[in-house]
Amino acid sequence: MPWEMRQIILGIHIFLAIIWVGGVLFIGWGVYPALRKMAYAKQREFFLALIQWSHNFLTAAGTGVIATGIVLGTLAGPINQWADLWTTRYGNLWLAALVIALLTLGWGVFIGYRQSVKVFSNISIWELADSGETKPLSKALGTTIAIESVEVGGFIALLVVMILL
Template sequence: MPWEVRQIILGIHIFLAINWIGGVMFIGWGVFPSVRNMAFAQQRKFFLALIQWSHRFLTAAGTGVILTGIVLGTIGGPIKNLDDIWHTSYGNIWLTALLIALITLLWGVFIGYRQSIKVFSDVALWETADSGDKKPLSNALRITILLESVEVSGFIALIICMVLL
């Protein structure tokens, strides 16, 4: 693969990674805390719309990161056969990063997203909090935050792998 093409793919890879990781972390650490000052009914509607809208873009970005990472490691990189994966440190780290990225993306799509939709779609949970009993909502949000933190752990592990490559 020509060097210029590899650099373009690397640029796309980095851009998509920034959007995937940055998007998830911005929602969790930027938007979520700031919206908590809104009325419960507004919070629920806002988060439900945000999660539904951003899900497809974050999933596409994560998928793009994985696909461009495969191209960068194989066609544009040193992995030319299975022995290169098993018998080189680059191949070992590349495979580790690929597995972490796949697990992180699948976790986000099938665990984190579904949990978020479940909590933000439960009108009764939010109405109960609005009438004064905030404990059930707090517990549901705590579980959601815990499940979503698995993605953040995956992102940290991916960044460590990229530094090692």
């Protein structure tokens, strides 16, 4: 593959990674804390709409990161045969990055997102919080934060592997 084409694919890879990781982190560390200052009913309504809207977009970005990473390691990279995955340092790290990325995306899509929708769709705990009983909501949000933190851990692991490549 021509060097220029590889650089274009690398640029797309980095851009999509910024969207995927940045989007997840911005929602979790930027939007969520700001929403906590709103009334409970508004928090629930806004956050549910936000995660439902952003889910497909962020999933597509994550899928694009993985797809371009596969191209960068194989068609535009040094992995030419299956044995390269097991016998070269690059192949080992590339395979580790692929597995971590797939697990991170899968966790976000199938576990983190579903947990968030479950909590933000549970109107009763939000109504209880409005009436002063915040313990069930705090517990549910704490569980959601813990579950979503696994995705952040995956991003950190990916970054470490990318630095080692």
